[in-house]
Amino acid sequence: MATVNHFPKILVTGATGKTGSAVVAQLCENGWPVRAMVRARDARSQRLESLGAETVVADMFDPNQVLDAMQGTRRAYYCPPLHPYMIQSAAAFVAAARQSKLEAIVGLSQWLASPNHPSLHTRQLWLVEQMLSDLPGVAHVTLNPGYFADNYLRLLDFAALLGVFPILTGHSRNAPPSNEDIARVAVALLMDPEGHAGRSYRPTGPQLISAYEMVPIIRKVLRSPVLAINLPLWMFLRTARLQGVSAFELSSFRYYLEDHKQGAFELGAPTDVVQTLTGQPPETFETTVRRYAALPFARRTFANRLRAFINFNRVPFTPGYNLDRFEREQFHPRPPVPQLAMGDLQWQASHSS
Template sequence: MITPAKPRILVTGATGKTGGAVVAELRRQGWPVRAVVRRRDERSALLNAMGAETVVADYFDTEQLRHAMEGTRRAYYLPIMDPFMIQGANAFALAAREAKLEQIVQMSQWLSSARHPSMLTRQLWLVDRLFADIPGVAHTILNPGMFADNFLRFIDFATLLLIYPHLTKDSRSAPVSNEDIARVAVAVLADPARHAGRSYRPTGPKLLSGKEMAQAISRAIGKPVLPIGIPLWMFFKTARMQGVDPYEISGFRYYLQDHWRGAFSAGGGVTDVVHELTGSPAEDFETTARRYAAKSFAQPTLANRLKAIWNFSRTPLHPGWNLDRFDRSRGFPVPFAPSLAVDDEGWQASHLPAAEQPSVMRLAAGAHMS
């Protein structure tokens, strides 16, 4: 019997952390992949080395996106972290209709809600609904909570200075690895009909506080690590020093407020999505930390140690951002009655599972519910 060929899958955001992981997992399982990139560089070369076909396209240009979709049947869509995200999503939705895609697996966000003070989060809520309404497309949402990557960007401070800066106070979340998100995405892409209209929340296997993450990192590197809670003003300085887009940080400050209020531990905070969809349990934080600690920038060399000491000591002297002023200067719209997700009844109704409803599966965005 002849086995039918696997359809080619389009991946946007392919040079990013989850997009790159999705490309790698698809190729590992033998799926043909077309990866959308913004430019040819060393990152696109790595995708080519995996066996993916790369195509350069403007994420705001419907015609370029439609051309990129030619010959593909399914897509993993990573929204652009940009003030004009909704324009890019509309361009993608129009292109998907013209190209007659059969499936879109869309990355969203656990906090996605209509009145959130973060403009990025409000736009993600709109994208959730925009894609759910594309005729004839099997649409699935992935809305993970906090990514393990968010908590391991300062792993060099742990390996080199034996300190772990964190922002979460005593609140908890269940950090999920990029690789587990990718495995879930590929499982959904492999079976469009089964997952159409669903929303999945992949998480790590355990709720952790900043102190507990420091303990996991200590076990991963075999040395005691001291957790240090840092104030937001220090984080703003660090982010600016690292060249992070202030638009992303403007939203992230509100995510932290939701975190402190328990939004990421609400409803139990842990799901079996990774195991249910992939057949393997979610990776624990210690294992993820061990992989990050093996990265070149975290190795205990003299140069790395001096760099870590320099970066840590100069942070208080580096200018930060006035994010309220930044938002006003860009003219971002403000909801009539802004509300953190944890205080929003609409968010609670659509995101927290009912007692009789498995947390593994929910109807995407509450759309098409009778």
């Protein structure tokens, strides 16, 4: 006789993203029924289905589609989209959660979240935390990781193919969490939300490390010489635009680089969150590097080397973004006195305990 799974079904938004896909995979591995919300049917959604997840195509900005996707689920992982109108998505999600009577939500936020930060995305994340925490009868838990390991390692192809590792954060330190460890914490909370309602957890890596201290680890993994280069912001913006990164993403990221240099991600790190909630230590930075080095974009093939060489030589001729003008033209609201994390006494008081 077939066994019946009595676990409540869990909705995962942003299910093809970096943390969302890992949450889906780990929940399925643990035998939990999962409904993965995706933007389109493609190879990524097919992979989630192969893991055992049910997939549903829905527009995260449409209240009716979000409600339809949520029907029949009891818990949810909410991963806000990196989008100028993300708050619309959050409002749609909150309305659907209220109607569907979800019992628990794990919401991905950010270590920097505050009402005063110059980044629109960061201010909106703070608002989303307030919206989710006000849902009656819902056990809401906040995940607020800092600067991900992914933010450094998305530049790993420079090291693997060109022998240089661009550094944007100087000698400031961080204990960068991997996507997988963030997902492990989310999964632990989704599987057992009892006792965590109203709490906030910051998963980190196991040790504080600067980008310059990452370079010897990258050399070891790649088994080849790698030179650290301090990349000016203007050149990074050109490189990022060449790689298809949007102006909105960069309009926030430039502030996060300054937060990093001022020590915002070093404050309170590392934490024991991963070990305490999952029973396993966070993975080392070397472990994360090895996974990225095996990805197609970093493999030392002739095609990849040729692409990297051509793109590297295109950078000086690629226009950068004028991010101040972009924010004005997009009518981004601004706080009266924008404050980075380490200059915001209110943020420091709430994050130093």
